[in-house]
Amino acid sequence: MRLPASGVGVGLRSLHxxxxxxxxxxxxxxxxxxxxxxxxxxxxxxxxxxxxxxxxIAVHGVALSLASGDGIDGDHLDRLASLVDDVGGCAVxxxxxxxxxxxxxxxxxxxxxxxEETLDVLSQNVERxxxxxxxxxxxxxxxxxxxxxxxxxxxxEFLANLVRRTGCGLLLDVNNLYVTAANLGxxxxxxxxxxxxxxxxxxxxxxxxxxxxxxASLLIDTHAQPVSAGVWDLxxxxxARIGPRPTLVEWDTNLPPAxxxxxxxxxxxxxxxxxxxxxxxx
Amino acid sequence: xRLLDATATTPAGIRxxxxxAAQRWSVHVNNVRSSLCAALANTFAVTRDLVGETFFHxxxxxxxxxxxxxxxxxxxxxxxxxxxxxxxxxxxxxxxLADVARLEWLRHEAAESPSDPGLDFAALSPLSEExxxxxxxxxxxxxxxMQSPHDIIAIWEWSLGASAExxxxxxxxxxxxxxxxxxxxxxxxxxxxxxxxxxLQGIGAGAPLGELVAAVSGRDLGPTLVRxxxxxxxxxxxxxxxxxxxxxx
Numbered sequence: 001m002r003l004p005a006s007g008v009g010v011g012l013r014s015l016h017x018x019x020x021x022x023x024x025x026x027x028x029x030x031x032x033x034x035x036x037x038x039x040x041x042x043x044x045x046x047x048x049x050x051x052x053x054x055x056x057i058a059v060h061g062v063a064l065s066l067a068s069g070d071g072i073d074g075d076h077l078d079r080l081a082s083l084v085d086d087v088g089g090c091a092v093x094x095x096x097x098x099x100x101x102x103x104x105x106x107x108x109x110x111x112x113x114x115x116e117e118t119l120d121v122l123s124q125n126v127e128r129x130x131x132x133x134x135x136x137x138x139x140x141x142x143x144x145x146x147x148x149x150x151x152x153x154x155x156x157e158f159l160a161n162l163v164r165r166t167g168c169g170l171l172l173d174v175n176n177l178y179v180t181a182a183n184l185g186x187x188x189x190x191x192x193x194x195x196x197x198x199x200x201x202x203x204x205x206x207x208x209x210x211x212x213x214x215x216a217s218l219l220i221d222t223h224a225q226p227v228s229a230g231v232w233d234l235x236x237x238x239x240a241r242i243g244p245r246p247t248l249v250e251w252d253t254n255l256p257p258a259x260x261x262x263x264x265x266x267x268x269x270x271x272x273x274x275x276x277x278x279x280x281x282x
Numbered sequence: 283x284r285l286l287d288a289t290a291t292t293p294a295g296i297r298x299x300x301x302x303a304a305q306r307w308s309v310h311v312n313n314v315r316s317s318l319c320a321a322l323a324n325t326f327a328v329t330r331d332l333v334g335e336t337f338f339h340x341x342x343x344x345x346x347x348x349x350x351x352x353x354x355x356x357x358x359x360x361x362x363x364x365x366x367x368x369x370x371x372x373x374x375x376x377x378x379l380a381d382v383a384r385l386e387w388l389r390h391e392a393a394e395s396p397s398d399p400g401l402d403f404a405a406l407s408p409l410s411e412e413x414x415x416x417x418x419x420x421x422x423x424x425x426x427x428m429q430s431p432h433d434i435i436a437i438w439e440w441s442l443g444a445s446a447e448x449x450x451x452x453x454x455x456x457x458x459x460x461x462x463x464x465x466x467x468x469x470x471x472x473x474x475x476x477x478x479x480x481x482l483q484g485i486g487a488g489a490p491l492g493e494l495v496a497a498v499s500g501r502d503l504g505p506t507l508v509r510x511x512x513x514x515x516x517x518x519x520x521x522x523x524x525x526x527x528x529x530x531x
Contacts (some may be wrong), residue, residue, distance in 0.1 A: 038355045041396025046467070063354020076354060105351040107321070108313040113295070145309040149295045185300065216305040253320070 003058060003091045003202055003246040004028040006272050008265040010258075011060075011250040017047045019258035020055065027265050029056040029090060031248050035063050037087075038079045045086070052087040058202075058248070059089040063105065066125045066139070067098035067112045081132050091202060091246075093138035093171045094129070096122070096159065113148040114158045119165075126166045138201050140171040143208075143221035144180035155180070156194035163199045170195060172245075173204035174235045175227065179219045188234060189241075197242040205235060205268060206250040223252035227264060236271050244272040318346045321356045322363060325390050328441045329367065329383045333376065341370055357394050361387060378432035382441075385434050385471065388426035388462040392469045395424045400465050401516035403508060413521070415492025419485045420517040424464040427474070427482060431456040435473050465514025472513050477501055482515060490521070 007028025012020065014036075019025060030051065037045050048057065061080055064072055084092055097109035112118050130137050139162060141155065153161070159170060172195065181188040207225035211218040227235075227249065239245070249264040296303035319342040323330050330338040345366045351359040364387055367373055368380030400422045409417065433453040440451050459479045462471050474482070477498050484494045495503055510516050 035355050036357070039357055039394035042357075042394035043467070043469075044394075046397070065354070073353075079355075099354060103352055105354050106310075106314050107317045107351065107354075107356065108310050110310055146296045146303070146306045149297060183301070183306075211305075211309065213305060213308065216301050216308075218301050218305065218309060220309060 004056060005246065006244040006274065007246050008269045008272065008274075009058065009246070009248045010261045010265050011248065011252065012048070012051065012057075013252065013255055014044060014047070015255050016258040016261070017051065020051050021047075023258075024054055025258060025262045027055070027262055028246070029058055029248075031058040031060050031091075031250075032087075033252075034059045034061045034080050034083055037083055040082065040086070045083075048087060056090040057087040058091040058093065059084050059087065061092070061094040062109070063099055063107075064094050064125075064129065065098045065100040066094055066122055066129070067096065067110075067118060068100050068125070069121050072125045072128060073100065077129060077132050080129075084133060091138055092133050092135060093140055093202065095140045095142055096155075096162075097142050109142050111142065111144065111146045111148070114151040114153045114155060116152070119153065119158060119161055122162055123165045126162065126168050130166065130168065136167055136169045136201075138169040138171040140173050140204065141176050141180070143173075143176040144184045145218060145220075147184050154186075154191075154194065156191040160194060160196050160199075163196050168199075169201040170199045171202045171204060172200050172238065173206070174238055175204065175206040175208055175231050175250075176221060178228075178231045178234050179208050179221050182219045189237070192238060192241060200242055200245055203235070203238065203245045203247040204250055205231060205247060205264070206252075223250050224254040225251075226260075227267075232267070232271070235268070239271055247272065314350075315343060315346055318351070318356075318359065319343055322346075322360050325357075325360050326363060326383050326386050328386050328438055329379060331441050332379065332382065332437070333373070337372070341367060341373065344370070357390070360390075363387070378430070378434060378437060381428070381430040381432050381434045382437055384428055384430075385438055385460055385462070388428060388460075389469050389471060392424045392426060392462050392464045395464055397464045397466055398423050398517070400463075400514050401511050401518055403511050405519055406507070415490065415495070416521045417491045417519050418488060418521060419491065419519050421482065421486050422463050422465065422514050422517045424462075424469075425482075425515050425517075426462040427459065427479065428462075429457055429459050429479070431458070433458050435460055435471060438471065461513055461515055463514035470514060474513075474515075478506060478510060478515075481506065482510070485516070 009027050009029040009031055012030040012032050032048060037048050039045055064076060095109045098112060099106050099108060099110055126137055162168060177188050177191060205227045206223045207227055208219050208221050211220050247268045249261060251261050292304045292307040296306055319339055322342040345363055349362060364380050364383035367383045373379050436453055440448060459474045460471060461474045481494055
């Protein structure tokens with residue numbers, strides 16, 4: 001199964017299970033944070049399987065730690081692959097980030113120096129994961145707060161190299177690009193131009209907010225509010241440059257009613273040049 | 283990497299144009315801390331409700347500082363939190379709190395386990411008395427048991443009610459015993475008495491039913507078994523010389 005072409009979807013959270021089971025709002029697919037559904041046969045896994053009867057499900061991993069130098073966790077990879085099988089995942093995505101070190105797990109997408117050495121690590125880990133999934137992994141650009149002195153490769157070029165080496169696809173998170181551009185002083189359109197647009201298989205949209213820390217002029221990727229006007233503008237530019245792509249709206253904390261989230265997805269559909277989403281599986 | 287150690291310095295080599303390196307790195311430190319505290323608040327929602335957001339956050343932040351997860355599956359994070367709550371000096375005035383958290387964790391574990399209809403009473407009813415005495419039962423695969431000196435189920439049920447409708451809570455003296463299981467879609471939490479608790483311990487140890495009946499002489503075990511089956515406490519029945527049956531799994 002593949003992501004619905006030019007479709008729009010939303011991230012699924014447990015608060016909205018009943019909405020998607022009962023009311024079936026019109027979106028083309030739903031995406032889940034994979035690790036929330038690792039309890040096979042548990043309440044969340046069962047709910048997801050029921051919802052998967054009505055919507056295609058994309059599986060978005062947040063804890064595989066693809067940038068870990070000691071490789072990815074085989075058990076975690078197996079559980080991720082089982083979930084993809086269980087819900088007939090129409091896409092599998094992960095991040096350019098690490099989150100595991102020394103037997104401990106840091107629940108965040110942590111940054112890495114972008115060098116030939118880390119590119120080797122990423123390539124090996126992505127190839128191993130793709131062999132397990134038997135489909136290309138989509139790699140997402142992270143929200144950037146830190147740039148390392150030892151980085152030698154610009155992030156977009158790093159991702160382009162990863163695509164060339166592994167055949168992976170890209171998940172371009174437009175909000176992350178906006179936030180990274182503001183925080184690290186890069187040109188978002190130059191970044192976009194350096195990516196192989198054919199490899200971009202999915203777009204993400206989400207909300208961000210300014211840091212509340214005194215004296216810090218950083219934007220924080222919070223997924224806790226509507227998509228900002230600046231991100232909508234950048235999204236329209238991205239779509240104009242690379243053409244329409246399946247687009248997902250993420251909202252993970254301070255959740256609104258499902259209707260508000262679905263309305264954000266419909267706004268994305270209008271930018272993609274569509275009046276309403278096709279409800280793929282009715 | 284001492285990511286969460288407040289005394290740790292920001293890693294070297296982060297460029298600090300615009301915002302400082304420390305400000306930049308602190309975004310990740312805050313993300314880790316706040317997301318793990320939120321995960322604990324989600325799993326221990328009743329505990330949080332009992333003590334309030336601020337107090338709970340203080341305990342959760344302390345736990346996160348001491349014990350980071352060992353896996354990326356957040357549902358597995360927090361098994362040691364009830365013990366941490368019990369050792370928390372600020373929670374000393376709330377002696378029941380750790381056991382309420384323990385009950386919540388058992389409930390969380392059952393929710394993450396596959397539901398299973400367990401033993402069907404129809405599997406026992408046709409058996410002769412002599413046959414029944416030889417039968418061994420197994421515990422339901424999702425069953426969790428706990429004992430507490432505190433009336434934790436009453437506290438737990440009180441907390442689930444709408445706050446405007448909460449009546450004064452009359453706690454009964456202990457000890458109290460709770461069973462948690464998932465025979466159907468939803469997890470059930472129920473009070474079990476001393477005889478039932480001992481019976482379940484005996485079943486768990488693999489004793490034949492006849493032996494268990496003898497141990498609780500004076501009590502008619504029929505209604506007790508019905509109650510345990512209804513509560514999703516029993517998994518299957520079997521006797522030596524035949525395979526396990528009675529379970530629909």
